[in-house]
Amino acid sequence: MVVRQYNDELKYLEKLTPYSWKIKKGFQPNMNVEGIFYVNKTLEKLMLDELRNACRPGMVGGFLPGVKQIANVAALPGIVGKSVGLPDVHSGYGFAIGNMAAFDVNDPKSIVSPGGVGFDINCGVRLLRTNLFLQDVLPVKEQLAQSLFDHIPVGVGSKGIIPMNAKDLEEALEMGMDWSLREGYIWAEDKEHCEEYGRMLNADPSKVSVRAKKRGLPQLGTLGAGNHYAEIQVVEEIYDKWAACKMGIEEKGQICVMIHSGSRGFGHQVATDALVQMEKAMKRDNIETNDRQLACARINSTEGQDYLKSMAAAANFAWVNRSSMTFLTRQAFAKQFNMAPDDLDMHVIYDVSHNIAKIEEHIVDGKQKTLLVHRKGSTRAFPPHHPLIPVDYQLTGQPVLIGGTMGTCSYVLTGTEQGMLETFGSTCHGAGRALSRAKSRRNLDYMQVLRKMEGMGISIRVASPKLVMEEAPESYKNVTDVVDTCHAAGISKKCIKLKPIAVIKG
Amino acid sequence: MANRSLIALDYPNANSINVKDENTFRKIVCWLETNKIKQAPKETVNFLSNINSKDWKKTYDKYKKFLGCPETLSSDEESLQWIIGYAIREEYCRKKDNFKKATLTDASPRNVPNIQAENPLDKLDFHSDEFAEGINQLAKLLNITPHTDPTITVKAVCQVITTRLSEHALKNPEQYIVKGTPFPLKDADLGIDLTDPVLKHAAKVLRMLYIQDLRNLQTKANELIVAAQKVTANPKTDTRLGKVGF
Numbered sequence: 001m002v003v004r005q006y007n008d009e010l011k012y013l014e015k016l017t018p019y020s021w022k023i024k025k026g027f028q029p030n031m032n033v034e035g036i037f038y039v040n041k042t043l044e045k046l047m048l049d050e051l052r053n054a055c056r057p058g059m060v061g062g063f064l065p066g067v068k069q070i071a072n073v074a075a076l077p078g079i080v081g082k083s084v085g086l087p088d089v090h091s092g093y094g095f096a097i098g099n100m101a102a103f104d105v106n107d108p109k110s111i112v113s114p115g116g117v118g119f120d121i122n123c124g125v126r127l128l129r130t131n132l133f134l135q136d137v138l139p140v141k142e143q144l145a146q147s148l149f150d151h152i153p154v155g156v157g158s159k160g161i162i163p164m165n166a167k168d169l170e171e172a173l174e175m176g177m178d179w180s181l182r183e184g185y186i187w188a189e190d191k192e193h194c195e196e197y198g199r200m201l202n203a204d205p206s207k208v209s210v211r212a213k214k215r216g217l218p219q220l221g222t223l224g225a226g227n228h229y230a231e232i233q234v235v236e237e238i239y240d241k242w243a244a245c246k247m248g249i250e251e252k253g254q255i256c257v258m259i260h261s262g263s264r265g266f267g268h269q270v271a272t273d274a275l276v277q278m279e280k281a282m283k284r285d286n287i288e289t290n291d292r293q294l295a296c297a298r299i300n301s302t303e304g305q306d307y308l309k310s311m312a313a314a315a316n317f318a319w320v321n322r323s324s325m326t327f328l329t330r331q332a333f334a335k336q337f338n339m340a341p342d343d344l345d346m347h348v349i350y351d352v353s354h355n356i357a358k359i360e361e362h363i364v365d366g367k368q369k370t371l372l373v374h375r376k377g378s379t380r381a382f383p384p385h386h387p388l389i390p391v392d393y394q395l396t397g398q399p400v401l402i403g404g405t406m407g408t409c410s411y412v413l414t415g416t417e418q419g420m421l422e423t424f425g426s427t428c429h430g431a432g433r434a435l436s437r438a439k440s441r442r443n444l445d446y447m448q449v450l451r452k453m454e455g456m457g458i459s460i461r462v463a464s465p466k467l468v469m470e471e472a473p474e475s476y477k478n479v480t481d482v483v484d485t486c487h488a489a490g491i492s493k494k495c496i497k498l499k500p501i502a503v504i505k506g
Numbered sequence: 507m508a509n510r511s512l513i514a515l516d517y518p519n520a521n522s523i524n525v526k527d528e529n530t531f532r533k534i535v536c537w538l539e540t541n542k543i544k545q546a547p548k549e550t551v552n553f554l555s556n557i558n559s560k561d562w563k564k565t566y567d568k569y570k571k572f573l574g575c576p577e578t579l580s581s582d583e584e585s586l587q588w589i590i591g592y593a594i595r596e597e598y599c600r601k602k603d604n605f606k607k608a609t610l611t612d613a614s615p616r617n618v619p620n621i622q623a624e625n626p627l628d629k630l631d632f633h634s635d636e637f638a639e640g641i642n643q644l645a646k647l648l649n650i651t652p653h654t655d656p657t658i659t660v661k662a663v664c665q666v667i668t669t670r671l672s673e674h675a676l677k678n679p680e681q682y683i684v685k686g687t688p689f690p691l692k693d694a695d696l697g698i699d700l701t702d703p704v705l706k707h708a709a710k711v712l713r714m715l716y717i718q719d720l721r722n723l724q725t726k727a728n729e730l731i732v733a734a735q736k737v738t739a740n741p742k743t744d745t746r747l748g749k750v751g752f
Contacts, residue, residue, distance in 0.1 A: 159749035163742055181731060184739020188728035218747075245687060327741065385697050385713070391720040395689070395696070417697065463750050 006055040010048075013067070019489040023083075028071035028290055035070040036422075037085030040485040043477060046434060047089070062436075063091035064291065070099055072290040078103040078110025078299075080364050080371065084423045086378050087485040088432025088477060092118065094293035097377035097433075100426040105299055105359060105370045111287065112304045113296035114274045114311075116374030118355035121270060121311055122318035123228075123262030124195075125352050125401040127412065128326060129248045130333065131345040132255040134234050137501065144232060144336050145459040145502035151328040152230055153222045155463030155506040160221030162324050169217050173205040176316030180323035187347075190326065192390050194351040195380060196358070198319045200312035207310040209273050216266030216317055221324035225464065225506030227430075227471055228261045229403075230325065233410060237497035243396035243414050244496050247349045256498060257333075257346075258410055259325050260403045262355065263318035270314045274307040299372055308357070315356055322351060349412070350390075350399040354379045354429035360388075362424050373424055381415035381427040381492045389415075400492050404479040405431045406471045406503055407453050411483045412496040419491035427492040428483065431476035444469035459502040471505070508583070511590045515542060515597060531582060532557035535566065535589065542593040546572060632657050689714070 012027035016036070021044075023035030039047055050065040064072070066089045073095055074083035080102055089098030094115025103110040137144065153160055162185070164172070172179040177198025180186045191198050205213075223230060235254045238244045249256075263270075281287070281297035281304070289296065297303035326348065330341035337344060357374045364371075382389050382398040389398040397414035404410040408431070419425055435443065446465050449472045453460045462468055469475070487494045512520035517537060523530050536554045539546055546554070546569060553565040570585060573592060579585045598605060630637060638656040645652045645659050648666050652659045669675065675682045696713050700706040 153748045153750050155750055157749070159747055161743045161745050161748040163744045163747060181735065182738045184735055184741040188731035188735070191731070192724060192728065242687075242690075328743075331743075383697075391717060391724050394717050394720070395694070 004055070006052045009051060009055060017489070019485055023067060023071050023074070025074075028068060028075055030075040030288075030290065031071060032077070032079050033074050033082055035067075035074045035083040035085065037067065037070060037089060038087045038485055038489050038491065040087070040481055040488065042481050043087050043485060046477065050091075063093075066091050066096040066098070069094070069096035069291075072294060073099060073101045073116070075290050076101070076103070076111055076113065076294065076296065077287060078107045080104050080369065081362075081424065084378075084426065086423070086426065086428040087482040087489075088377065088428045088430055088479075090433045090477075092376065094291060094295070095374070095376045098428065100373065100375045100378040100424060102360075102362065102371040102373045102424050103299065104364075105372050108298065108300060110299050110372065111296035112299050112307060112357060112372055113294055113374065114271045114278065114307060115294055115296075116376050117271070117311060117357050118376045119268045119271045120226075120262035120264075120355055121267030122315035122353045123267075123355040124260075124318060124322065125354070125403045126194075126259045126322045126326065127349040127351075127399075127401050128257040128259075128329065128346050129349050130255045130257070132337070133251075134253045134255065134501070136337075137232065137234075137255050140336060141232075141459050141502055144332070145461050145504060147332040147336055148230055148232070148329065148502070149461035149504045151332045152325050152504065154225070154228075154461075154504055155223075156225045158222040158224070158463065158506070159218040160324065161328070162221040164217060164220055166213070166217065169213060169220070170205050172220070172320045173208065173213075173313040173316050174203055175199060176203070177319045177323050179316075180320050180327075185327040186323045190323065190348045190351075193348045193392070194319065195353050196315075198316075198323070198351070200315045202309055203312035203316050204309035205313050207306045208270060208313050212266050212269035212273065212310075212314075215269050216264060219264040219266065220317070220321055221328065222264065222321070223259075223261050223325065223504070223506060224264050225467070227405075229258075229406060229503055229505040230260070230329065231258045231410070231500040231504075232256075232502040233258055233498040233500050235496060236409065236499040239494040239496065240396075240414065243493075244412075246392060246396050247399060247412065247496070248345070248347060249349075249412075249496055256349070257329050258401070258403060258498070259322055259329065261318070261322055261325065263314045264321065266317045267314040270310045274303075274310065277303045277306065311357065315353065318353070319351070350393075350401060352379050352399075352401045360424070363421075371424070373426075375426055377429045377432070378426045379429045380425055381413065381419050381423075382425045383415045383417040383420045386415070386420070386425075396495075397493070399495070400427055402428060402479065402483055403430050404500075405473045405476040406468075406505065407456060407458055407500065408473050408476075408479055410498045410500070411479070411494065412498070413483065413486065413492040414495050416490060416493050422489075423491050427486050431473075431479040431482060433475060434477045435475040437470045437475075440470045440472060440475035441467075444472050444474060453503070458500055461502075461504045463506050467506075508587055508590060511587075511594060515590070515593060525583065525586060529557060531586060532562060532566075534586065535569075538589055538593045539569070543573070543589075543596055632660075 012024045014022045016022050019040060020036055020038050025031040025034060051067050054065040069091060070083050070085045084100045086098040089096045101116060177191050177194060181191060233256045235249055235252050275295050278295040278297045281301055285298060330346050333344055334341050355376055357372055360371055360373050361368055362371050379400050381400045384395055384397045393399060397416060400413040402411040415425060419427055446468045449469050486492045508525045509520055525531055539551055539554060550569055575585055575588050579588055641656045641659050642652045644663055648663060650662050650666060670682060691710055696710050698706055698709045700709055
């Protein structure tokens, strides 16, 4: 990292609009393209403070500040357009979380980087609607939260209740949600309303290590820990009535269920295995990066292809995982209300992935190009009439599900044409951390956090209450700031706001 | 199967024989060669007709090779079936002309009432003024905007009648009347970059029709999946496996 005074660093940053900043070339060495990040006043301050802290003498160790990470990504070989930081951007391993970057597949130098996908491959959010309203659920809220908690195992080391053997896992890795469909865990319409129709076709389970499979097998159908959760939510605000109606959301007070989870230990192992391979590939092909954490390999190299195939298998794992939890959620509701899930209209509104790399077609400088788009802590947000979004959302644009922090609120946005042009059809993914996990543990008391939830009328079930302060709203940026920035910058559009009434988490 | 083929070849008592019986089997092979195939050299035929001979099998293998019976057919039953097929082919080639005649006479309807094969509509002049006027009146009655080409109007009328005025549709109108909120087509932009308002409206209508087509296709795909699920689905849970973490 280049060491400069904070004021010198600022010379490389330029405010473009009230909601976006440009990172000029030279901010980090060898930048191939410029960087851009989207922030409003509040988020801007957080972003610049982070940079200022890093500029203080003696600040070493830990992750680089988010702005620096965005600029380092802009220096990777084969990157096109811009390295984009979304409003919820914060430091992560190599790539910042909330960073998207696209690489030209037809440029032989272009790379793929596991750091640009993240360790929780295909972590994502799924939203189910119901035809219930707040008054139907309030009297049985506690029972419902308990029932969900009983059905969906949570926490580190949790094990699922859907019996799977090694052969089932192989098939699931290859087939993704088609496996869940075949076995009858989900509905045909679920597949229709899922990014990629719930299956990456290039998945190849034979490229996945035995260790990853061993870790993954017992974990299918479990929520996991960290920021993952399942929430019963109530519609608090509808901004776009027509789009909401297309999603089956008619009125305020309607009950939804949000599931935020990923590929568990399986994805983590796939990413870890790939990083080892990539380091070798970098030496062989003389790929240089600004940061050791940006380990990568050429897209067309064996290592690059193997990673893409195993990443796709991990993505399929995550979809099967969310599908299994969809099944369990429907069971829990059906038991509580003594009605079939069909009669409760428990359809999947949409399912988004916010840690993934995908091959997509985009227009760059007036030319159509095939790109490998990395989205880490960033959600795809395709505009209306895009051929890859479900027919039901052709007129509204793709639904984008933004999971909030525990106890705050969540949003549904829709994709826009402007987002397609500016950010390769990408937008934010959630609140984004403001305090590190360790810092939150030091600063907050878990009893206080739990009591606060209770005070807000939220039923909560947690496997490890002592870790709950890591996920407290105070540890995160304000999700409303993040979403409002995306809306104001025009890269996606607000549609629905949801508020939790019950939370289960690891 | 073998029996039916043998009946067709006029084998004596073909109805009641058991081809699995070794003696009968040998008899059939001999009969087929002598009466139908007639290709083997004389001594082979002689050997074959001696069905009690110890060397019959050997001769039979030679004979099979002579006819070109594939060696992959391991069981006697299979090879017999093949030889019967061969005989039928020979028989057919020999009497080809006869069979041809038979097909023609048999195919003409015998028990079916005589229907005139012509469609009264064929005689209509689709371009006459009379036709156009009639169709336009029909369209008006059904609330359909007539097209300048009456044949296109006919297509539209036909579609309305078959979908909305079918017997089932009249009995169960609720299944056919489209529900849902109407789409504000006039105000919507639909991302079409055209200045001519008429052209733009037409493009918007086309876009909506395309989406409808897509929806129907997706519904059919879903129906297909559901049909397949009826065969494959078997969801299971076992709560004993569950383990909450820490």
